Amino acid sequence: MTGIRLVRQREWAFPPAPVRREVLSATPTGAADAPPVLFVAGFGQGAWVFAEHWLERTAERGFPAYAMSLRGHGESGPAAKATLRAYVHDVTQVAASLPRQAVLVGHGASALVVAMALARYPARAAVLVAPVFGGVGAAFSALGRAPLGTVPALFGRPLRLRRGLLLSREVPAADARRYAARRRGGASGRAQWQLVAHRAPEEPVGNPPVLVVGSPDDRIAGRALAAVAHRYGGAPLLFPGMGHDLMLDARWQEPIDAILDWLDKPGQ
Template sequence: MSTKIVRSVEWAYPVPPVSREVREATPGIDEGKPPILFVPGFGHGAWAFAENWLEHAAARGFPAYALSLRGHGASGSAPKTTLRAYVHDVTQVAASLPRRAVLIGHGAGARVVAGALARYPAKAGVLVTPVLGGWQMAAAVAARNPAATVPALFGGRLRPGRSALFGRELPTATARGYASRLGRAAALAQWQLLFAGAPEPGVGRPPVLVLGSPNDRLVPRSALNRAARWYGGAPLMFPGMGHDLMLDARWAEPLDAILDWLDKGAIQEF
């Protein structure tokens, strides 16, 4: 399958500009490693990665950045935005970084990263508990946690509870604090996610790693397997953790696995 070079829709109907919140953490010494751009899922902002992953990645020599998609966090409001606009935000921020970046997306942000990989020559991609869209996945997610997800099928807000987002090891007060910070994605973007087809191939076919948890109450194991197979691999699993791996009690384990994967050759091969 070839990568599209000319995208007439994007030329004819440009995405409206918006202010973007980008948080960052940089290493004390530049080791020449590629920057990492973290992209949160729907309802989350850059804060979700700033809690733990940004500083930890920087401590291991990776310049680390986290973007709030438009309408999320401290980025500009965009109540009628689209998935294409989210992808545009990611590609624009990635292109502004000093070196070719590694794109890491969480939840529905993984779908946004998949779209960005088809437009931006990333060093690598990582999909964390990915929600890649389509009716098949929507049905599976709704069946696992209907109270949290069914309202979103009708343009409402996702309302995942503590047990859906986190494992049992995270203190209840901490989990409730994180859950209270969740916002909402644009209704149109949520609808578009339902009808999303298979992701386009990445520019240059960069390596892509898929991570998840068998205890995730939002994304079933079958969806993780399908996502990983699409990119030619198998998912890396972290039992006992919830959907928000970057905020859960053992948050360092999945991040160290990602950074080890990058250090051990993924980025050198592309």
């Protein structure tokens, strides 16, 4: 139990405000013995990014599949002053509402949110997709790669990243424009600042297996993949040639099938 906090007095006394949460789902055909998989969309994105391909693919493979939008994102309720703690609360509340112990899958900055939620929710397993764990170094790197999209975020405005940082050149331009048009809402300025300066996530409850997935060509998270995977005692599962948004890229099927293959292994 070392490193695990059992009592969180501040969180008990001052819980985040309730908010409407968008949760999409896909149900396998026939009885499903597999654990439910909860996908958590990253900052500036909503549950739709998983509903595009990964949600149905997960259900086809026999896993009850769910995708959620954090507060202030997608079709979830607005939350202009949300904190990382509020996002963690959203994930743990949705996970706890599922019929069985869930696998948590977080993308981008929501990989950090999922990592923080693992200290509060006893997940069956977790997958961190293109994880953005933040920090001062990552912030300066983002400024160098995308100054026009990153500088407004320093003043509380939404983070805006160009197509070349999110998707590979294999994605048709029409699809990329359609995806860009669907992005609405985003992380609060407060949460964006907390992403730069936050404590390391606490140890997961129950020591669940954790898989890190990403692309070495991801210009947002690629450099950090090995470090995040090392934190959880493994090596990253890499998909060269893909962008940050693996679930929307042209070869989207490769990473989700690899994730589901990993979950199918005995002991996961």
